[in-house]
Amino acid sequence: MKQENLVIYVLSDSIGETGEQVAKAGISQFNIEDYEIRRFPFITEKSQIEEIMIEAKEEKAVIVFTMVVEDLRNLLIEAAGKANIPVIDIMTPIINSMGSAIGMSPRREPGLIRRLxxxxxxxxxxxxxxxxxxxxxxxxxxxxxxxxxxxxxxxxxxxxxxxxxxxxxxxxxxxxxxxxxxxxxxxxxxxxxxxxxxxxxxxxxxxxxxxxxxxxxxxxxxxxxxxxxxxxxxxxxxxxxxxxxxxxxxxxxxxxxxxxxxxxxxxxxxxxxxxxxxxx
CATH class of the missing domain: 3.40.50 (Rossmann fold)
Known part of the structure; x- marks a missing residue:
């Protein structure tokens, strides 16, 4: 079965490049030719998340996000759940697994990789x-x-x-x-x-x-x-x-x-x- 007109929103509290690349890598594994990725970088306010949720619900979009600021991440997941929008959290599983492996707590600061x-x-x-x-x-x-x-x-x-x-x-x-x-x-x-x-x-x-x-x-x-x-x-x-x-x-x-x-x-x-x- 072919999925047509797929819209993927990439949200980030930094520039969102990582999220976009992961989304492209993921979508390449499926037989989907007609899709669009829209990046929403530098998300820092609750109001931004609320506005994006309205648009995402109208377009039946899938949300991929790389929010490392915990309050914003929790807000996004909660808002997406209320709007019945599927979300994919890229960073949290990686951060949690690495934290457990090395015995350290993450800094949770956006944009660190760019600074490095x-x-x-x-x-x-x-x-x-x-x-x-x-x-x-x-x-x-x-x-x-x-x-x-x-x-x-x-x-x-x-x-x-x-x-x-x-x-x-x-x-x-x-x-x-x-x-x-x-x-x-x-x-x-x-x-x-x-x-x-x-x-x-x-x-x-x-x-x-x-x-x-x-x-x-x-x-x-x-x-x-x-x-x-x-x-x-x-x-x-x-x-x-x-x-x-x-x-x-x-x-x-x-x-x-x-x-x-x-x-x-x-x-x-x-x-x-x-x-x-x-x-x-």
């Missing part, structure tokens, strides 16, 4: 930013960054940039090399969002020698010599003093520890991050 999605996309954006403006690739990113890291080679600039990106912060980093002048943009950004990274020369020799070994090069290369490293550190210190930024010694610190120190520095000086934009 927004957070995810901000993280992706921050990671893409860190990759794009890593190692001084494009100095134009310095003015867009929440945090700018500067330091000589092998002072954890890239790992720190990526770690902080996972906290939704846009980080650019600039290598300081004696033979290359820093980009002019470095001296144009707010110095309070710049962090200098330094390290112990002896520790740096070990790290650079391991790097050379991995590349199949000799340990005696200038890159890993004490004379070269001291020259680089001296040059970097002069640049850091010029921009007047805080300096962190990353010698014996894990990336997580260095990142925590950086965030604490910003907290102490009152530098705030607001949706990826740093400000005072």
């Amino acid at each position: 999605d927004e957070k995810y996309f901000k993280k992706v954006e921050a990671i893409e930013f860190a990759v794009k403006y890593d190692d001084g690739k494009d100095p134009r990113g310095l003015k867009k960054a929440d945090i700018v890291l500067v330091g000589i080679s092998r002072t954890s600039k890239t790992p720190l940039s990526m770690y902080l990106a996972h906290k939704n912060l846009k980080v650019a980093n600039v290598p300081l090399v004696p033979e290359v002048n820093p980009p002019k943009e470095l001296f144009e950004v707010n110095p309070k969002k710049i962090i200098g990274l330094t390290t112990n020369p002896l520790k740096l020799i070990e790290i650079r020698q391991e790097r050379l070994k991995a590349l199949g090069l000799k340990h005696e290369a200038n890159y890993a010599s004490m004379e070269r490293i001291l020259a680089e550190i001296d040059y970097a210190e002069k640049i850091m003093k010029k921009v007047n930024c805080p300096v962190i010694d990353v010698s014996c610190k894990a990336v997580e520890e260095s990142a925590s120190i950086i965030l604490e520095i910003f907290k102490e000086i009152g530098y705030k991050f607001n949706n990826g934009v740093s400000k005072y």
Whole structure:
């Protein structure tokens, strides 16, 4: 037997996307070609429910809903029962089963999944930013960054940039090399969002020698010599003093520890991050 002219109302205290997708998935399992889905998002008042019930009864509609606010859910079920309208509660069975399984009570706040999605996309954006403006690739990113890291080679600039990106912060980093002048943009950004990274020369020799070994090069290369490293550190210190930024010694610190120190520095000086934009 074919069901013709089926009308499905999707009610939600958020945008109703979940309810609509579930309704479409359900209806696809039946031999119904002529149907209509109408979405009613952001239901927050009893009067809205009452008005929708009148229309639903006239159209002999089926109601699918994803109300997580308990008072509204109970109102809807009661009103639908009085009007003899079939209702399908999508969220409650899932929430109750999960609550029993994990031993927690639900928050019952509408729109949480959308907020989580927004957070995810901000993280992706921050990671893409860190990759794009890593190692001084494009100095134009310095003015867009929440945090700018500067330091000589092998002072954890890239790992720190990526770690902080996972906290939704846009980080650019600039290598300081004696033979290359820093980009002019470095001296144009707010110095309070710049962090200098330094390290112990002896520790740096070990790290650079391991790097050379991995590349199949000799340990005696200038890159890993004490004379070269001291020259680089001296040059970097002069640049850091010029921009007047805080300096962190990353010698014996894990990336997580260095990142925590950086965030604490910003907290102490009152530098705030607001949706990826740093400000005072």
